[in-house]
Amino acid sequence: MTESVTPRVTQDIEHAVVRFAGDSGxxxxxxxxxxxxxxxxxxxxxxxxxxxxxxxxxxAGTTAGVSGYQIQFAAHEVFSxxxxxxxxxxxxxxxxxxxxxxxxxxxxxxxxxATFTKGDLDRAGWKSNPLTDxxxxxxxxxxxxxxxxxxxxxxxxxxxxxxxxxxxxFYALGLVFxxxxxxxEREELxxxxxFAKSPQLAEANLRAFKAxxxxxxxxxxxxxxxTIAPAKLRAGKYRNITGNSALALGLVAAAQQSGLRLFxxxxxxxxxxxxxxxxxKYRRFNITTFQAEDEIAAIAAAIGxxxxxxxxxxxxxxxxxxxxxxxxxxxxxxxxxxxxxxVQRGGPSTGLPTKTEQSDLFQAxxxxxxxxxxxxxxxxSPADCFDAAFEACKIAIDFRTPVILLSxxxxxxxxxxxxxPKAAALAKIEPNITTDPAGFMPYKRDExxxxxxxxxGTAGLEHRIGGLEKDSLTGNVSYDxxxxxKMVRTRAEKVRRVADGFAKxxxxxxxxxxxxxxxxxxxYGSITQAxxxxxxxxxxxxxxxxxxxxPLPNDLTDVVxxxxxxxxxxxxxxxxxxxxxGQLGIEGVGLNKIQGKPFHVxxxxxxxxSLARRGVSTVxxxx
Amino acid sequence: MTAPLVKLTKKDFVSDQEVRWxxxxxxxxxxxxxxKLMPELGIARxxxxxxxxxxxxxxxxxxxxxxxxxxxxxxxxxxxTGLKMANPDLNVWMVTGDGDALSIxxxxxIHALRRNVDIKILLFDNRIYGLTKGQASPTSxxxxxxxxxxxxxxxxxxxxxxxxxxxxATFVARTTANDMQHMLAVLKRASQxxxxxxxxxxxxxxxxxxxxxxxxxxxDVRDERLLKLEHGKPLVYGKARxxxxxxxxGFTLEQGTAEGAVVHDESRDNAGLxxxxxxxxxxxxxxxxxxxxVEMPSVDQLARQQEQEAAKAKGPTSLEALLxxxxxxxxxxxxxxx
Numbered sequence: 002m003t004e005s006v007t008p009r010v011t012q013d014i015e016h017a018v019v020r021f022a023g024d025s026g027x028x029x030x031x032x033x034x035x036x037x038x039x040x041x042x043x044x045x046x047x048x049x050x051x052x053x054x055x056x057x058x059x060x061a062g063t064t065a066g067v068s069g070y071q072i073q074f075a076a077h078e079v080f081s082x083x084x085x086x087x088x089x090x091x092x093x094x095x096x097x098x099x100x101x102x103x104x105x106x107x108x109x110x111x112x113x114x115a116t117f118t119k120g121d122l123d124r125a126g127w128k129s130n131p132l133t134d135x136x137x138x139x140x141x142x143x144x145x146x147x148x149x150x151x152x153x154x155x156x157x158x159x160x161x162x163x164x165x166x167x168x169x170x171f172y173a174l175g176l177v178f179x180x181x182x183x184x185x186e187r188e189e190l191x192x193x194x195x196f197a198k199s200p201q202l203a204e205a206n207l208r209a210f211k212a213x214x215x216x217x218x219x220x221x222x223x224x225x226x227x228t229i230a231p232a233k234l235r236a237g238k239y240r241n242i243t244g245n246s247a248l249a250l251g252l253v254a255a256a257q258q259s260g261l262r263l264f265x266x267x268x269x270x271x272x273x274x275x276x277x278x279x280x281x282k283y284r285r286f287n288i289t290t291f292q293a294e295d296e297i298a299a300i301a302a303a304i305g306x307x308x309x310x311x312x313x314x315x316x317x318x319x320x321x322x323x324x325x326x327x328x329x330x331x332x333x334x335x336x337x338x339x340x341x342x343x344v345q346r347g348g349p350s351t352g353l354p355t356k357t358e359q360s361d362l363f364q365a366x367x368x369x370x371x372x373x374x375x376x377x378x379x380x381x382s383p384a385d386c387f388d389a390a391f392e393a394c395k396i397a398i399d400f401r402t403p404v405i406l407l408s409x410x411x412x413x414x415x416x417x418x419x420x421x422p423k424a425a426a427l428a429k430i431e432p433n434i435t436t437d438p439a440g441f442m443p444y445k446r447d448e449x450x451x452x453x454x455x456x457x458g459t460a461g462l463e464h465r466i467g468g469l470e471k472d473s474l475t476g477n478v479s480y481d482x483x484x485x486x487k488m489v490r491t492r493a494e495k496v497r498r499v500a501d502g503f504a505k506x507x508x509x510x511x512x513x514x515x516x517x518x519x520x521x522x523x524x525y526g527s528i529t530q531a532x533x534x535x536x537x538x539x540x541x542x543x544x545x546x547x548x549x550x551x552p553l554p555n556d557l558t559d560v561v562x563x564x565x566x567x568x569x570x571x572x573x574x575x576x577x578x579x580x581x582x583g584q585l586g587i588e589g590v591g592l593n594k595i596q597g598k599p600f601h602v603x604x605x606x607x608x609x610x611s612l613a614r615r616g617v618s619t620v621x622x623x624x
Numbered sequence: 625m626t627a628p629l630v631k632l633t634k635k636d637f638v639s640d641q642e643v644r645w646x647x648x649x650x651x652x653x654x655x656x657x658x659x660k661l662m663p664e665l666g667i668a669r670x671x672x673x674x675x676x677x678x679x680x681x682x683x684x685x686x687x688x689x690x691x692x693x694x695x696x697x698x699x700x701x702x703x704x705t706g707l708k709m710a711n712p713d714l715n716v717w718m719v720t721g722d723g724d725a726l727s728i729x730x731x732x733x734i735h736a737l738r739r740n741v742d743i744k745i746l747l748f749d750n751r752i753y754g755l756t757k758g759q760a761s762p763t764s765x766x767x768x769x770x771x772x773x774x775x776x777x778x779x780x781x782x783x784x785x786x787x788x789x790x791x792x793a794t795f796v797a798r799t800t801a802n803d804m805q806h807m808l809a810v811l812k813r814a815s816q817x818x819x820x821x822x823x824x825x826x827x828x829x830x831x832x833x834x835x836x837x838x839x840x841x842x843x844d845v846r847d848e849r850l851l852k853l854e855h856g857k858p859l860v861y862g863k864a865r866x867x868x869x870x871x872x873x874g875f876t877l878e879q880g881t882a883e884g885a886v887v888h889d890e891s892r893d894n895a896g897l898x899x900x901x902x903x904x905x906x907x908x909x910x911x912x913x914x915x916x917x918v919e920m921p922s923v924d925q926l927a928r929q930q931e932q933e934a935a936k937a938k939g940p941t942s943l944e945a946l947l948x949x950x951x952x953x954x955x956x957x958x959x960x961x962x
Contacts, residue, residue: 291709424943
């Protein structure tokens with residue numbers, strides 16, 4: 002099918018941004034995922050941004066129920082899912098209402114024409130019909146009567162009218178496949194596999210998919226078909242991966258490399274639940290998954306498992322982290338290895354469950370009772386969640402400490418091609434579990450200040466731990482004032498020493514110059530792309546993207562001094578900025594966005610530029 | 625469980641820590657009883673772990689020369705669950721109090737019971753908050769005047785036994801710290817149970833709730849007011865063993881003579897009889913002993929079984945294969961012909 006006989010021009014382009022949008026029940030996440038897989042298999046570099054409502058099925062046809070999936074795919078490296086779609090598929094008036102403002106002028110707009118009825122327009126809040134009132138002037142509009150065409154395509158397969166209607170996402174997928182000259186064979190196999198249990202549904206969806214593809218070939222309105230060559234990525238094996246899947250694999254890898262059982266205690270919460278779903282499949286790898294009765298039990302069980310000699314891990318999002326706080330203190334006090342994952346979402350309270358934000362930095366670093374330091378690290382991209390999870394486990398085991406790993410909603414659900422690591426090339430993690438009773442004292446420390454990990458079942462090492470302050474050697478309960486001060490300072494120094502193992506901080510791009518952009522977490526892609534653009538304008542810009550939020554790298558102050566200005570873009574009101582000021586006296590200028598959405602590249606690029614050119618001390622907040 | 629190489633004695637289970645309960649506290653008796661019981665279990669000391677929450681009773685692990693974890697308020701059932709699931713080979717005991725288990729940790733307790741985690745739960749019930757100096761607890765009788773309820777409590781207490789039975793506990797028992805012989809027998813039964821064993825231990829608090837259970841368990845009244853359950857034996861009590869319980873109207877038990885008393889059966893799947901015994905209120909006797917003991921697989925056991933089955937299923941068996949599972953593509957050196 003890809004070698005079609007269409008007489009139209011085929012235009013070779015470098016990159017494209019496509020957004021699929023529809024009602025929550027329209028299957029847009031699936032459509033986006035399918036398109037993404039093909040882009041990956043085609044060899045494009047890509048980044049995705051799924052954006053869906055917190056309600057499973059908000060009232061049909063309303064803007065509250067609109068679900069979207071955006072992908073940028075390219076013949077070169079890409080770092081973000083793109084600011085503005087080149088192609089927008091809007092399956093109903095509500096999807097058009099929500100997403101039209103983002104569509105690039107002159108972009109391709111594919112509309113489900115049959116849904117533009119009075120009722121659906123009213124439900125979506127359109128005062129007049131956008132198809133006729135000028136709203137969509139300036140775009141290349143393809144109006145498709147999906148309902149009629151899909152029903153026609155699946156005629157004879159015997160599926161119900163309802164099921165036929167549900168095939169329209171594959172019709173839309175077929176159409177976009179044609180537009181971007183995608184290989185249909187792999188997708189056909191994928192559809193057969195997805196509906197393997199119902200040959201009838203498989204057939205109907207296949208027909209819808211093919212019909213959509215042929216529709217593209219047939220209609221006059223489409224004047225060009227695009228091709229995007231595979232990207233010149235580093236050689237190796239790749240697979241497309243979401244942040245949550247990568248994070249789960251990172252935990253498995255760390256457990257395997259340490260020879261420990263992985264105990265994963267968790268409670269369902271958006272957007273972290275997929276980590277549980279992934280790990281539950283990998284039980285054969287010496288993994289216990291435990292869906293606890295609540296967030297507190299989830300971390301408490303993980304602590305119990307760590308005491309037993311497993312690698313205890315728990316994951317949640319902000320509200321869940323709040324509930325786990327007291328238990329984190331217990332893990333700090335008992336100095337047991339533990340990894341706590343926070344897939345951040347919009348807060349406070351229940352906030353924006355399905356939207357992304359970076360507003361839990363303070364919670365992670367400072368949010369516990371008492372002097373309660375623990376290492377905090379952050380992942381920067383979906384595939385990087387693997388490395389970050391692995392490192393979090395390694396620090397936890399090496400230093401006998403709880404470690405917080407910060408991810409976020411955009412990383413968790415977003416995806417990108419992942420250059421697969423070789424298992425054999427991964428670092429070994431040495432648990433160094435104590436077995437020798439000679440000279441054993443539960444709180445006698447090694448050179449890293451880590452205490453022995455002596456696990457139940459080992460004869461001669463019977464001892465008691467708990468949340469009460471410990472004697473600095475025996476671990477017995479101690480109320481001695483000087484011992485308490487010593488222990489508080491020792492626990493802090495142990496965490497500080499984690500930084501002694503960090504690699505030298507080497508900024509990306511310019512090593513000195515106009516602006517150093519200091520970022521952390523999921524803003525990595527937007528910042529990188531923005532710096533590429535700023536440097537094309539002749540600005541000298543460096544980029545440090547902090548893996549280690551606490552402790553901070555020892556050499557950060559020196560690096561910062563090489564630039565005239567420091568820009569700190571964050572999806573919060575300035576938590577890293579205040580953290581850097583407080584910890585290191587670094588004065589940066591904030592770029593802050595709190596809309597539940599990632600940065601647009603343009604937003605960061607313009608902030609870099611205005612800071613570099615004018616040297617202003619503030620960057621206007623994004624309205 | 626491997627048997628210890630040397631025969632252990634009570635002394636082997638006494639830690640080097642000074643016991644810091646108030647003089648006269650019933651916790652001393654429970655500690656002595658448990659230390660006495662331990663060598664009889666035939667379990668190597670290093671395999672035994674005591675986990676507790678917060679409260680007077682929860683200091684217990686410090687005094688046991690085994691592995692121990694004095695954790696945070698109410699969370700001991702969750703910590704013990706993780707510990708046992710991580711290493712089912714361990715012999716895990718949990719010590720808690722009426723505030724720790726039934727108030728702040730109520731959720732964890734009922735879930736540990738419904739999951740049937742193979743842990744032994746000892747609930748020291750003194751019907752008061754001791755460590756915080758005398759507030760009403762979830763088992764304080766209604767109308768009780770305490771520092772936190774100077775006009776008397778207005779909230780009804782929990783009955784720990786009906787709560788445990790309602791949560792689906794597979795082993796439920798009650799004993800009292802002032803009857804060492806009975807307590808040892810009940811603790812031994814609990815130790816032998818495969819699954820979650822719940823034992824309520826009446827424990828007098830000399831400072832904040834002295835005489836908490838005198839009404840029933842003082843030596844001169846206990847024969848008339850306590851009914852000691854024995855599996856397969858009629859529900860008979862009284863100094864002369866002349867009183868018994870028979871089935872009354874409306875699914876209740878009522879008092880009758882020894883003759884025709886219901887025969888106790890702790891092994892019934894249906895917890896109805898156990899609930900009726902647990903719910904007995906004065907003037908009828910309070911029951912002591914094992915109310916329910918049924919066999920069901922424990923969660924730690926089931927999880928391991930599932931894991932072994934998962935290992936036999938299709939799918940990647942090495943980390944390398946796992947990383948490379950799914951839709952994988954190759955990018956060749958030049959990147960052009962991928």
